[in-house]
Amino acid sequence: MSKEGEITIIHFNDVYNIEPQRDEPIGGAARFASYIKSQRDLKPLVLFSGDLLNPSLLSIFLKGKQMVPILNKIGVHCAVYGNHDFDFGVDHLEDIAKESSFPWLLSNIKDNLTNEPLAEGKITHVMEWNGYKIGMIGLVEEEWIDTLATLDPEDCTFLDFAEEGQRLAKELREQGADIVIAMTHMRWPNDRILAEKVDNIDIILGGHDHDYEVEQVNGTYIVKSGTDFRNLSLITMKPDNSGFTVDIQKVDIDSTIEEDVEVKEIVEKHLGSVDKMMDEHLGDMAVELDGKFSSVRTQETNLGNFVTDIMLETTKADVALLNSGTFRSDRIHPKGVFKLRDLLTILPLVDPLVVIKVTGAQVIQALENGVSQYPALEGRFPQVAGMTFGFDPSKPAGKRIEPDLVKIQDEYIDLDKDYKLCTKEYIATGKDGYEVFKKCEIVVNSEAVSYNKYSSEKSF
Ligand SMILES: [Zn+2]
The missing domain is CATH 3.60.21.10 (Metallo-dependent phosphatases)
Structure with a gap:
C-alpha cells in the first residue's frame, strides 16, 4: 500500500x-x-x-x-x-x-x-x-x-x-x-x-x-x-x-x-x-461465620466484622465501611477448616479499596443511606469497623440514625471533624446510594491499597 x-x-x-x-x-x-x-x-x-x-x-x-x-x-x-x-x-x-x-x-x-x-x-x-x-x-x-x-x-x-x-x-x-x-x-x-x-x-x-x-x-x-x-x-x-x-x-x-x-x-x-486450586487450606475458624443475606443485610455480623476489621488493620484508617452486598455467600460457614474456596464464595470479586477523608456529618449521611431501606434485604446495609451505631427503624428513612450515639474509635462522633474512612472504590464513587462519598477526597487510592503491598491480606 x-x-x-x-x-x-x-x-x-x-x-x-x-x-x-x-x-x-x-x-x-x-x-x-x-x-x-x-x-x-x-x-x-x-x-x-x-x-x-x-x-x-x-x-x-x-x-x-x-x-x-x-x-x-x-x-x-x-x-x-x-x-x-x-x-x-x-x-x-x-x-x-x-x-x-x-x-x-x-x-x-x-x-x-x-x-x-x-x-x-x-x-x-x-x-x-x-x-x-x-x-x-x-x-x-x-x-x-x-x-x-x-x-x-x-x-x-x-x-x-x-x-x-x-x-x-x-x-x-x-x-x-x-x-x-x-x-x-x-x-x-x-x-x-x-x-x-x-x-x-x-x-x-x-x-x-x-x-x-x-x-x-x-x-x-x-x-x-x-x-x-x-x-x-x-x-x-x-x-x-x-x-x-x-x-x-x-x-x-x-x-x-x-x-x-x-x-x-x-x-x-x-x-x-x-478450580482445583480452590482447596487450599487458609486456616481454621473457631466460630461459625454468619454470611446469610438475612443477617448481613439487616444487622452487624461476625463475618462483616471479620472483613472490615482486616480493612481497618490493613489501611490504618479510623473507620471501615462496606456495603453488605459485597458478601455473596448467603450462608452460615461452619467452624473448622476454612479454604480458599470458602473465602472466594464470600468475596468472589476483586474489589479495590480506597481510603477517603470524610467529616463526621458525612459519616452520618452515609449511615442514613445504609439503613434507609431496612427491613428490605438491601446490599447497601453497612458492615463497619472502628465505629458503633444504632438506628431506629420506626423513624422515616433519612432520620433513623441518632448522631449523639454514634462512636468512632470509642469516642462520640464529632460532626465537623475529619476521619479517614476505608471502603470499596465502588462505594467511594457513590454507588449503592452512597452519593455523599463522591465529593470526598481520596487519601489512599486503590493502587496503593493493592493486595501485593499488604500480602497477608491479599484476597481482600
Ligand atoms: Zn494501571
Missing part, C-alpha cells in the same frame, strides 16, 4: 478478566479476539497500553500467565508495561515479555543496575506498516513507582515523561518515522501534560484509567479505551496536508459478537485449572 493509504489502529488497555462479565458490554477475551479478527481486512495495528497480569481471581493462582497466549492469539503488535504488570516482580515480568510475541516498551524508567529500561523493556519500537514507518514510545508516570511493592524506588531512575517523550519523538522523526505514537500508562492529568508539552507525537494511546474517554489537547488526541476486553478503539489515520486526519470510534464488545473458538478454549482451560 502506498503512503496515501489510511492506517487503522486497534487500541485497548487495562484487561484483567478473560471471562465475560455480567453486564453489557460483557466482553471476554474470546469475543474480543473474534472482533479483531473480523476487522482483518483493514490490517489494523493492534496496540495495548498496559495492566494485564493483575488483579483478578485467575491471577491469584496464575500470576497473569493466562494472558500471554491470549494476547499472542489476538495478535498484539506492541505494548507498554502498566503498574500491575510489576505486581509479581521484575523477573516474572521479564519471563512474561519473553513469552510474548510482541515487544513491550518502557521508555522512561531505568534499572540502576543495568542503566537499561526496567524489566528489559524497549525504549522505542519502529515498524513498517501499510507503507508507513511507525515509531512508538512507552511512557509512564512517577506516581506509580511508589505503589509497587516489588520495586525499591532506590533501584530505579524515573525520567520525566514529557522530556523523554520530546527527545524520543524527535529521534524517531530523524529515523524517518511518518507517525509517532506514545503509548502511556498514567492518569489523565499527566497525559494532558504530555500532549501540552510535546509537539512531535501524533496520538497518545493511554491506559491506567478504565473509563472510555477521548480528549483533544493542544491538537493531539488522547485515547483511553475502557477495560477488561469490553471496549476498544478503532482508530483511522488518514494523511492530509497538515499531517493526519484522525477518526476514533468506540467499540463495545457486547454479547452479539460471537466468541472465537480457539481463544474460548484457552479461557476455559485456565478457568478449569483454577
Whole structure:
C-alpha cells in the first residue's frame, strides 16, 4: 500500500478478566479476539497500553500467565508495561515479555543496575506498516513507582515523561518515522501534560484509567479505551496536508459478537485449572461465620466484622465501611477448616479499596443511606469497623440514625471533624446510594491499597 493509504489502529488497555462479565458490554477475551479478527481486512495495528497480569481471581493462582497466549492469539503488535504488570516482580515480568510475541516498551524508567529500561523493556519500537514507518514510545508516570511493592524506588531512575517523550519523538522523526505514537500508562492529568508539552507525537494511546474517554489537547488526541476486553478503539489515520486526519470510534464488545473458538478454549482451560486450586487450606475458624443475606443485610455480623476489621488493620484508617452486598455467600460457614474456596464464595470479586477523608456529618449521611431501606434485604446495609451505631427503624428513612450515639474509635462522633474512612472504590464513587462519598477526597487510592503491598491480606 502506498503512503496515501489510511492506517487503522486497534487500541485497548487495562484487561484483567478473560471471562465475560455480567453486564453489557460483557466482553471476554474470546469475543474480543473474534472482533479483531473480523476487522482483518483493514490490517489494523493492534496496540495495548498496559495492566494485564493483575488483579483478578485467575491471577491469584496464575500470576497473569493466562494472558500471554491470549494476547499472542489476538495478535498484539506492541505494548507498554502498566503498574500491575510489576505486581509479581521484575523477573516474572521479564519471563512474561519473553513469552510474548510482541515487544513491550518502557521508555522512561531505568534499572540502576543495568542503566537499561526496567524489566528489559524497549525504549522505542519502529515498524513498517501499510507503507508507513511507525515509531512508538512507552511512557509512564512517577506516581506509580511508589505503589509497587516489588520495586525499591532506590533501584530505579524515573525520567520525566514529557522530556523523554520530546527527545524520543524527535529521534524517531530523524529515523524517518511518518507517525509517532506514545503509548502511556498514567492518569489523565499527566497525559494532558504530555500532549501540552510535546509537539512531535501524533496520538497518545493511554491506559491506567478504565473509563472510555477521548480528549483533544493542544491538537493531539488522547485515547483511553475502557477495560477488561469490553471496549476498544478503532482508530483511522488518514494523511492530509497538515499531517493526519484522525477518526476514533468506540467499540463495545457486547454479547452479539460471537466468541472465537480457539481463544474460548484457552479461557476455559485456565478457568478449569483454577478450580482445583480452590482447596487450599487458609486456616481454621473457631466460630461459625454468619454470611446469610438475612443477617448481613439487616444487622452487624461476625463475618462483616471479620472483613472490615482486616480493612481497618490493613489501611490504618479510623473507620471501615462496606456495603453488605459485597458478601455473596448467603450462608452460615461452619467452624473448622476454612479454604480458599470458602473465602472466594464470600468475596468472589476483586474489589479495590480506597481510603477517603470524610467529616463526621458525612459519616452520618452515609449511615442514613445504609439503613434507609431496612427491613428490605438491601446490599447497601453497612458492615463497619472502628465505629458503633444504632438506628431506629420506626423513624422515616433519612432520620433513623441518632448522631449523639454514634462512636468512632470509642469516642462520640464529632460532626465537623475529619476521619479517614476505608471502603470499596465502588462505594467511594457513590454507588449503592452512597452519593455523599463522591465529593470526598481520596487519601489512599486503590493502587496503593493493592493486595501485593499488604500480602497477608491479599484476597481482600
Ligand atoms: Zn494501571
